Amino acid sequence: MRTLKTDIIPKHQTFVKVKGDQALNYEAICVFAAIGFFLDDDTYYKNQVCLRPGTINTIDESGYLVKSEPWFQWYYSPRDIRFDDALEEFTVLFESIIDQQVEDKKVILPLSGGLDSRTQAAALHYLNKNVETYSYSFENGFNEAKLSEQIADVCKFPFEAFKITKGYLWACIDQISKINGCYAEFTHARQMAVIEALKSKGDVFSLGHWGDVLFDATVDEQLSDEEEVSLILKKIVKPGGLQISKALWKSWSLEGDFTTYLRERVKNLLSQIDIENSSAKIRAFKSLYWAPRWTTANLSVFESVHPITLPYYDDDMCKFICTVPEAYLADRKLQIAYIKKRNKNLSKIVWQDQKPFNLNNYKYNTLPYNLPYRIINKISRIVKGMMGKPYVQRNWELQFLGEENSKNLEGYLYDKAFTNLVSKEIIDDIYEGFRIENNVKYSHPLSMLLTLSLWYKNNN
Numbered sequence: 202m203r204t205l206k207t208d209i210i211p212k213h214q215t216f217v218k219v220k221g222d223q224a225l226n227y228e229a230i231c232v233f234a235a236i237g238f239f240l241d242d243d244t245y246y247k248n249q250v251c252l253r254p255g256t257i258n259t260i261d262e263s264g265y266l267v268k269s270e271p272w273f274q275w276y277y278s279p280r281d282i283r284f285d286d287a288l289e290e291f292t293v294l295f296e297s298i299i300d301q302q303v304e305d306k307k308v309i310l311p312l313s314g315g316l317d318s319r320t321q322a323a324a325l326h327y328l329n330k331n332v333e334t335y336s337y338s339f340e341n342g343f344n345e346a347k348l349s350e351q352i353a354d355v356c357k358f359p360f361e362a363f364k365i366t367k368g369y370l371w372a373c374i375d376q377i378s379k380i381n382g383c384y385a386e387f388t389h390a391r392q393m394a395v396i397e398a399l400k401s402k403g404d405v406f407s408l409g410h411w412g413d414v415l416f417d418a419t420v421d422e423q424l425s426d427e428e429e430v431s432l433i434l435k436k437i438v439k440p441g442g443l444q445i446s447k448a449l450w451k452s453w454s455l456e457g458d459f460t461t462y463l464r465e466r467v468k469n470l471l472s473q474i475d476i477e478n479s480s481a482k483i484r485a486f487k488s489l490y491w492a493p494r495w496t497t498a499n500l501s502v503f504e505s506v507h508p509i510t511l512p513y514y515d516d517d518m519c520k521f522i523c524t525v526p527e528a529y530l531a532d533r534k535l536q537i538a539y540i541k542k543r544n545k546n547l548s549k550i551v552w553q554d555q556k557p558f559n560l561n562n563y564k565y566n567t568l569p570y571n572l573p574y575r576i577i578n579k580i581s582r583i584v585k586g587m588m589g590k591p592y593v594q595r596n597w598e599l600q601f602l603g604e605e606n607s608k609n610l611e612g613y614l615y616d617k618a619f620t621n622l623v624s625k626e627i628i629d630d631i632y633e634g635f636r637i638e639n640n641v642k643y644s645h646p647l648s649m650l651l652t653l654s655l656w657y658k659n660n661n
Contacts, residue, residue: 202267205258209273209519210411210492212500212511214251214384217258217266221248227453232463234449234649235442237386238495241470245656254493273516275485277476279526287529288538294521295512295539299324299407302510308332309403309507310358311392314348314553316416316560317409320536321512323543325407326356333403337363337395342593348551355546361398369394370600371609374655380505383656385498386648388596392502400506408503410496411488412513415522418531419483429479430468433486438463441634445646448627480527488519597644601635610647613654622657623650 205215229243242250250266252258255273260266282290299321308325312318312334325332336349346362353360370387377393387393420432443460450459470490476482492514503509512518522530529535537560541548548560555563557574565571593599600606613619614628631650635643 202262203260205252205260206272207252207254207256207258208514209255209516210488210497210511210514211252211254212497212509212514214382214493214497216244216249216251217260218264219248219250219266223248227449227455228462230653231446231450231453231455231459232466234646234653235439235446235459235463236437237439237442237645237649238491238498239384240466240490240494245660251494254489273519275474275476275481275488275519276523277478277481277485278524280524282526284529284534284538287525288535288542290521291535292539292542294517295320296324296328298512298515298518299330299510300328302512302515303330303405303407305331306404309399309406310334311406311408312336312349312352312360313409314345314551314556315413316533316536316540316552317412317513318349319352319547319550320412320540321407321409322352322356322358323540323547324512326358327543332356332358333361334358335361335363335395335399335402337365337391339365339593339596340367340599341591343553345553348553351550352547355544355550363395363398365391365394365596365599367599367603368606368609371606374613377502378652378655378659380501381498382501383652383659385495386645386652387655388600388648390499390502391596392499396502396506399503402507404507406503406507406509408500408509408511410500410511410513411492412536413533414484414487414492415513415518416530416536417533418480418527419487420480421531422479424479426468426472429471429483430464433467433471433483434464436483436487437467437491439645441631441642441644441646442649445627445631445649448630449623452624452627478527480531481523484522595644597648601644601647602640607636610651613651613658616654616658618661619654619657621661623653 207215224247226243226245226247229239230245232240232243239251242253244251253269255271256269257272258266259268308330310318310321310325310332312322313336334349334353336346338344338346350360350362373393374387377387377390381390424432447459471482471486474482474485476485500509540560551557551559552563555566558566601610614632628650631643631646635647
């Protein structure tokens, strides 16, 4: 016998066997198609599970899971504490975590125009660490790298900007399908486009994943149990997700209906979280089920070239969050205050989510103050479109649109073997919907078909 202890938010998915036939878990695959990640401990197979976060697991000599018991359960016990004291506690904790994680290694810090990596930049600069930075922007999209470079310049970190180009996915899709095991769709892992260039950088990644969830409110009012379930479903079900999942459910002759099945599963999982505050409860749900099964799935891309560290995933950080009043987490208050405390110049750089405003004036991102920017931005997009350069906001636009992309995509969708799993009728319906009806609505179902096609190819 051996035991495996999982972190509160694991940075790896650990799969083990359970008793039963090696049959496909069609219900789990339907959920995967709807939301983009496997829920709870689901996998592709009924006789395999993913170890749950915050558990101690007993594995027998044959590799079968014998027992799984929680060692940590999310809670909400807000302390009667001044904001300045909470900020000081966060400062000490955050910097000690980063210091212990990266030690004296050369750090690779992916930067964005948001707050999570900016908070890390402030800490790494204050701790006088050896840091290399980079960022990427979509071809013909918002120049996110421009904001990232400004952050790097303030901290005097070396910086490199990359462009995510049209059609890069097809040269590396087999590689990424093996790296993440097809447990996440491929168009979100844009780091795969620059992975070769990252091999020569630094010793260890410091990644900012999940900071935006831990350090913000998830809802600003108390909800009923049913309202909480509805909100979770609204957050996790992707556009077009129900359509593909219902079609798969019907084609595989599963009992009942998919919508009821998914709602009942979410309701059951949510009911097991012993937290009354809706915001804290929904954060706990996302940290239990979304982070370990979606966010974590593509961390393997980074780890394929260098070790990874994640300060926001740290067990002590999660425990700290459970004791901080929601009012201090809402609107990213702690992170903003920390950045201003450690490096005021970083607070003057535009906050991408609130552009063109920064951390000092983002509350003016409302009418009429933001009207001039919105008008200019819209005109700019229209002009670019008229010049044959439509504005790109999402990775799938670069990987799925255009004649060459279509040829590559069709090669996977209409692979003869894949139709043994997904009927040609479903593939035709999704693909035609994407091409003719609404490519935004059908982009997720199309991406899930591509993911399932690669999984089927790799495992049959």
